[in-house]
Amino acid sequence: MGKKYTNNEVIQKIDNLKSLKDCDRFESNMLSLGYDEVELISYLLKKKIYLHKFAAEEKYNFEEGEEISKKFIDDFYMAFGAYEEFLRIKNKKNQKATYLRRSIKDNGLKKAVIISVSRKSLTEGYKVLIDAGLEEFTLENVVLKNKELFDEDLILFIKDKLNNN
Numbered sequence: 747m748g749k750k751y752t753n754n755e756v757i758q759k760i761d762n763l764k765s766l767k768d769c770d771r772f773e774s775n776m777l778s779l780g781y782d783e784v785e786l787i788s789y790l791l792k793k794k795i796y797l798h799k800f801a802a803e804e805k806y807n808f809e810e811g812e813e814i815s816k817k818f819i820d821d822f823y824m825a826f827g828a829y830e831e832f833l834r835i836k837n838k839k840n841q842k843a844t845y846l847r848r849s850i851k852d853n854g855l856k857k858a859v860i861i862s863v864s865r866k867s868l869t870e871g872y873k874v875l876i877d878a879g880l881e882e883f884t885l886e887n888v889v890l891k892n893k894e895l896f897d898e899d900l901i902l903f904i905k906d907k908l909n910n911n
Contacts, residue, residue, distance in 0.1 A: 749780050756786055760793050766834070769794050791831070795883070798827030806850065813856050818892040822855060825875075828883035832874045843871065856895070863889055863904055 763769050802823050810816045833841040849858035863886050872884050886904050893901045
């Protein structure tokens, strides 16, 4: 079978996908028809990350306040979505970020993020996202992009950790 649609038409179809299952089915069909362009695969991956992000928003529904900003919440949801998608890809099944989810439940969002990025070694989540070329979605990057919400010591610690690993 040959290609039936332009890349723009495929992107429109990706935009209309509503679930991860739909995305997986579409990806399989897309690849079998010869649509293997990096641009399309990347666009579909971002759609999957957004679907994870929306699921996390529905589950947690964090409110902006003194300790966390709307930008921080949004950056966190994107990082969380990316991590859960790459867990799913890596393990070839739906897998949740169990430790992070439990930490959020027990400590709240900001404290859970601080706990996660405060480890001396790089987390599995960080390594998975870096290997996939998505460093912008790491929790460390979320903190650095929202450094006004965190202690200077934590910012310096993260920068040092990233430079030494």
